[in-house]
Every structure is written in C-alpha cells, then in structure tokens.
Amino acid sequence: MINEIMKALRFENNLLKLAEIAKPNAGSEALIRVTKTGICNTDLEIVRGYAGFSGTIGHEFVGIVEESDDKTWVGKRVVGEINAGCGACEKCLQGDSRHCPMRTVLGIHGRDGAHAEFLTLPAHNLLEVPANVADEQAVFVEPLAAAFGITEQVEISENTRVAVIGDGKLGILCAFALSLKSRNLALVGKHREKLCVVQKRNIEGILLSDAVPALNRSFDVVVEASGSESGFATALDLLKPRGKLVLKSTFQGSTNLEMWRVVVDEMTIVGSRCGKFAPALELLEKGLVNVEDLISEEFPLEKGVQAMARAAEKGVMKVLLSIRN
Numbered sequence: 001m002i003n004e005i006m007k008a009l010r011f012e013n014n015l016l017k018l019a020e021i022a023k024p025n026a027g028s029e030a031l032i033r034v035t036k037t038g039i040c041n042t043d044l045e046i047v048r049g050y051a052g053f054s055g056t057i058g059h060e061f062v063g064i065v066e067e068s069d070d071k072t073w074v075g076k077r078v079v080g081e082i083n084a085g086c087g088a089c090e091k092c093l094q095g096d097s098r099h100c101p102m103r104t105v106l107g108i109h110g111r112d113g114a115h116a117e118f119l120t121l122p123a124h125n126l127l128e129v130p131a132n133v134a135d136e137q138a139v140f141v142e143p144l145a146a147a148f149g150i151t152e153q154v155e156i157s158e159n160t161r162v163a164v165i166g167d168g169k170l171g172i173l174c175a176f177a178l179s180l181k182s183r184n185l186a187l188v189g190k191h192r193e194k195l196c197v198v199q200k201r202n203i204e205g206i207l208l209s210d211a212v213p214a215l216n217r218s219f220d221v222v223v224e225a226s227g228s229e230s231g232f233a234t235a236l237d238l239l240k241p242r243g244k245l246v247l248k249s250t251f252q253g254s255t256n257l258e259m260w261r262v263v264v265d266e267m268t269i270v271g272s273r274c275g276k277f278a279p280a281l282e283l284l285e286k287g288l289v290n291v292e293d294l295i296s297e298e299f300p301l302e303k304g305v306q307a308m309a310r311a312a313e314k315g316v317m318k319v320l321l322s323i324r325n
Ligand SMILES: [Zn+2]
Pocket: 040, 041, 042, 059, 060, 142, 143
C-alpha cells in the first residue's frame, strides 16, 4: 500500500515550513479532514521556541470526520478539545484530561496539530458543530472556551466590576465572553481602534492612559490578557483589596510582580489556560459572541508561512487558514 501524502505547516529544527508528510492513520482515533484553522499566539510562541514543540503546529480547527471506529461520527462537521489524556490517571478519571500529567496537546505537546489537511484526535474529544455556526466562527471555539473558562474558576455575576487588560484578540474575546456574565465590565487597552471593536458591541472600552491612576482600586476582578509584563503591574493597580487577579496570557519571560502588594491587599491570583468547549459552542450557536469582529485575514494553507508572518505583525488580529482538499 502506498502511503498517502498531505500538506502540513510544520516547525522542525527551528524552521517553519510547509511540508509534505504522510497522511496520518486513524488507528483508535478519529481521522478528521481539516477545512479551516485559526492561527493562535501560541503558534507564534512555538516558532519562537516555546514548549520545545516540533511537528505540525495549530490547534484551532474545524473539519469533517472521515474515519472513526464509532461510525456515527463519520461525515459530521466537528471541532475538538485539544488535550488528549491518558484515560487512566486520577485527573482523567475525574473527566479532566486538560490536567492529565501524561496528556498530549494538539499542535502544542506530543501530537501533530491542525494546520494540515488531516489530523487525528480521540473521538470523545469531538463536538459536532451546529448547522448555524459557520466554519469562520467554529475555529474560535478553542480560544472562546479559554476566555469563557474564566467563569469556571472565578465567580462573576451581574454586578461584579471586571476589567480585562489587553486589547489583542485574547483580551477582546475575554471581554466578549465575560460581558455575558457581568454588566459592569471594561476592556482596558492601548489602541483606540481596537477598543472600538468592543465599544460597538456596547462594552466599555478604556484607554490605558485614562484608566491609571483614575480607576485604581476599583475592580473586583482583573483579567490580565495583554501578554506584556507591564500588564501585571496595571492589574495590581486596578484591583480592589481582596480582588481576584486572573492571569490569562502565557507571557514567557520572568516578571517583576510586586508580591508584597498581593499580600497587603490579600489578593487572589488565579492562573487560567483552557476551558470547556461545549459552553463556548453554545454561545456561538445562540449568536451571543461576535467572533467575526476579530478576523483580520484568510490565507490558503499553502501560504501558511506567510500567514504566520502576517499574524505576528502588530495590530493584526485573527488570521485564518483555509484548506482545500
Ligand atoms: Zn489557541
């Protein structure tokens, strides 16, 4: 039997390139023909050497199931949870493969990712995409789940005063998602034109220079999603005593967080990474989050290297890849 070949955007030997590799075998997993993917900041960080990952990058995708032991999946349009647990450890048995110490993560750790013509994932990671959710929206399920996942960790109610710091795509998604819980939320950022994205959806947008010091100590919850070191200091400025600081960006350097301020004001620091897919998919199905506001550009997979360069430019929001096969 001749191995079929497919195109994939790969990071190997410190080099990002479009490669031709063998189409994966489903084995005990589901084989998915990928139709669209989203480029995430994590992809950009991987090509800077984050996580030491080598292989096909990408984890935000939508596609059609081609093969699965469970035949009911075949032909369905799906998205998939990116963490694949061992299935046997304490975390997995509690249904939390996101924290399985043996997990592989699509396009991030130990598992080839989504910027390719095909990928495999365990069938139980898959969720069918409702007919009214377009491919362009479905690729946002993973980052939206990560944004909405904050509500799994920190209680946010109608009157909770929330600030999201950072007007990049992660910050805007957090603002969109959390504004469904709190009517008292503001996005704090440096770019007037990006603040407009949330303002036109009736969310308060505040220029950083107007926020500090005027709004110091006025927020119950501050979500740091700026991805820059200065975001941490701003977060501490904005928090009320006994406030909750949610760290959302996987900022890679070490930081000079003034820990004494956390102690004196008895703040709670919460790290937040992934969220559940089902609630995020439901938000899209109900039309509650306008993820399409975040799309900057779309490239074919063949121009993946160019697309990654574009995504890394300042001011560019979500770049999508379309895959025709
Ligand atoms: Zn992502």
